Amino acid sequence: MNEIRIDIEGKPLIIKTGELAKQSSGAVTVQYGETVILATANANLTPQEPKYFLPLTVDYRERTYAAGKIPGGFFKREGRPREKEILTSRMVDRTIRPLFPENYFCETQVGVTLLSSDIQNDSDVLSVIGVSAALLQSGVPYFIPVAAVRVGRIDGKFVINPTFSDREKSDVDLFISATEKGIVMLEGGPNEIDEKTIIDAIKFGLGFIPELINKQKEFINPNKAAFKAPIIDETVKNEITKNYKEKINDAVRIHERKERELKINEIMVQAKLNFPEKENDVENVIEELIQKEARNMIVNLGVRSDGRKPDEIRNIDCKIGVLPRTHGSAVFTRGQTQALATTTLGTPQDMQIMDELEGEYKKRFMLHYNFPSFAVGEVKPERGPGRREIGHGALAEKSLEKVLPSEENFPYAIRIVSDILESNGSSSMATVCGGSLALMDAGIPIKSGVAGIAMGLMTEGDKYVILTDIQGLEDHYGDMDFKVAGTRVGITGIQMDIKIDSVKMNILEEGLEKAKIARLKILDIMDKTISQSKSALSEYAPKMITIMIDVAKIKDVIGSGGKIIRKIIQDTGAEINIEDDGKITISAVNSESLNMAKQRIEDITADVEVGKIYKGKVVSITNFGAFVEVLPNKDGLVHISQIEEKRVEKVEDVLKLGDEIWVKVMEVDKQGRINLSRKQAMKEMEKK
Missing domain, CATH: 2.40.50.140 (Nucleic acid-binding proteins)
Incomplete structure (x- = not known):
């Protein structure tokens, strides 16, 4: 058994190998506090045909026994992955995917299992570190150690890997993955924090990365399995390049996405007819030619495929009140990306009950993102939200929740649904913009409007170009997808993924500054449609009021076996929710029912006054x-x-x-x- 210890601000992080899952190609446990994860890594290293993607699967799963619990439900066992598990899986995937060798296309699977949870230390940071160590220790041809930290800020002071309770007091929440060379992945939901503070937080977190990486080097397997990179047939490559390069270059310059894709597909079909036995090679050569030209246009010519300058935002159109019976609705269109966002208000009974390892709680604000296949003109069965949809929805949700009124002042459950009606890049940030408009249209008194922008990056040697408001082609063939959302005051949501092995700090700083300029421009455009929330809620929204009663009188309102409260609900048609602290929330479809129920409760809880x-x-x-x-x-x-x-x-x-x-x-x-x-x-x- 091999064990290493790393001190993080007086708290040991322990990585062990050789003790559990010994038949896995790579397996380590990581412990921080009393939270323990098992990370495993395996791959099928048989020769593969060239692909334009890495078939990597990442699964993070939580065992309820980790927190001394038995699962709920009829079967009493863990079921489908919950949202927390999916989001953690995505963070691990986005961290390690760009670090595999360029021509590595073998089917690879990494898994993380939460074995023990102290309900204080989050397992996501441990998951990234554990997967990195497991890959290094395994026979998988993976050679770049990567580490992760979380940064918070409490009372103006940065904190490394804050506990769950600390995070509730923190106004900064940044998850940072990095290698020795630079940043690989970012994820966070700051509370309207300025760009300089975000940069300072990242630099603070990066200070803990070197030791985490150096210690992992002890796990590097010196006998890594050799893999044979698939080779594209040179004849195919030369013929396709000679006969179709100019046509492909012309196609890449077509401004309209649909027209461009039709032209490329036409070229693809023609080329495959010439090499019916080498269709996979044909696809890869054409993809490579498209990528080269898309990057060449931007890096060397300063021109984008749709004719924009690098820092130019696509045309934006905003509409509110587009649906007559919803509580709030908006359509946000940016170029060929369009989001229909709706806001629905509900009662406390409509809040989502979250049964997490850390405990059960009610989730008041929900944002659900849907990406139907028709948004890109494709035919696919609709089988519920996938990982990407859940991830995009979570980012938009954290970007908007910072501007919501407190539950004490606004006791409604709030649900936003974003249906992407067409997409050519940056649909998650269109969701943020559309969601902000829909909240204001619903009359929810949010602090301010929120806008989001996706930044991109194209590099060639030492040259690089940062792109504002990337479209689908630039996201697909570019080096970075950097999403930033926020208000005029500061950032509320941030996420960065890359396709290269790292991004330098100076590029990140420049990207944040350009994102701020773009965000403020978008807010100016949105303000022309609606600059502050409507003064009243929709007439179709439930009416709601909150009153406080003496805790000792709760039993009087409920009555024996719930007899009295059921009678009030039956007579008035109102919904009544009673909290243990004496807080009563009454909701109804109209004011008459609301006031009737309120009067009944006040009569029950009132004290008889002498002289009255x-x-x-x-x-x-x-x-x-x-x-x-x-x-x-x-x-x-x-x-x-x-x-x-x-x-x-x-x-x-x-x-x-x-x-x-x-x-x-x-x-x-x-x-x-x-x-x-x-x-x-x-x-x-x-x-x-």
Whole structure:
């Protein structure tokens, strides 16, 4: 067994190998605090045909036993990956994918299993470190160690790998993956933080990377399996280049995406007819020629395929209120990317119950991103959201949640749905822009508008060009996809993926500055459509109010077996949610139902006031008086001497069961008994 320890601000991170999963090509455990993960790496190294992608699978899974829990549900076992598992898988994938050898196309699988969780230290940082070490230790031809850290900021001071509780107090949340050469991946949801602070946070985090990388080098397998890079037939390459290069170059310059793709597909079909036995080689040669020309145009000629300059944003069109019965709606169109965003308001019962290892909680704000195949003119079965859709939705969600009003001031559940109607790059950032417009159209009092922009990068040797508002072709053939979302004040969402082995700090700084310029321009355009939230909620949104009652009176509102609250709900049609602290949220489809339910609860929880006149109902008659209900479940006695000024011989001569009469509260004695007077109430009311 091999073990290394790395001290991170006085807290040891322990990597072990040779103890678990010994038949896996590579396997390590990583422990931080009492959180432990197992990372494994394996590959099928049989010779492969050339592909234009790496068939890499990354799976992060959490075992509920890690936190001493048994899964819920009928089967009592772990099921499909939850959102947290999918997002962690994506972060690991985006970190390691660009670090494999250029011509490596073997089927590769890495897995991370959470074995123990102390409910304080997140396992995602450990997952990146563990997968890197497992790949280095395995026979897979992977040679570049990579490490990850998370940076927070509490009370103006940067914190490395903050705990879950620390992150709740932090205004910066940045996940950073890096190699010795530079940054590989970024992910974060800062709270309207300026660009300089983001750069400072990244530099702070990078200071912990070298030791994490150097220690991993002890795991490098000196006997890595040799892999034979697939070779493209030279005859095919030469013939395709000679006969189709100019046609491909012309096709790349076509501005319209659909027309460009049709032309390229036409070339592809023609070329394959010449080499029916080498179709895979033909595809790879044509892809390579497209990539070379797309990059050459930008790096050497300063021209993009759609005719824009490097820092130019596509035409933007914003519309709100496009759907008549939704609570809020907007269409945001940028070039050939279009997002239809809708906002729906719900009651607290509509909040999503999240059953995580860290505990159960209610999620008030949800953003769901959908990318149907028709958005790019393709035919595919719709089988629910994939990893990409979940990842894009999560980024847009964290970008918008920072501007929402607090739950105390706005107790609604909020759901945004972004349906991508057409796409030519940057659909997640179109979702941010459309979602912001839809929130304001719904009348939700957000702090300010939020816009997002995707930045790109093309490099050639020492030369590089940063692109603003990348389209699909630039994303596919470029070196970087750097998404930045935020308000005029600062950044609320950030994500960077690359296809090269690292990005230098100076490029990142320049990219952030150019993203800010673009973001402010987009906000200016959005402001022309709507600059602040509408003054009122949609007439179709549920009406809602929150009141506080004495905790001791919760039982009075609920009643025995829930009898009273069910009766209120049945009579008024309202929804009522009662919290343990006495907070009651009432929601209804109209104000009449809302106010009726509110009045019923206030009557139940109200205290009887001495000297106040109430209209009550006779609920019981005795030979010495009548009991009158002045408030729900609060009865008082009208003594026979207090019924009228004149002498009353028999109570039934004046009062009957069910009579509604005015009474004055004369006294509430030490035992809580209420003494009432009808004659005093009548006397005072006659004076009025």
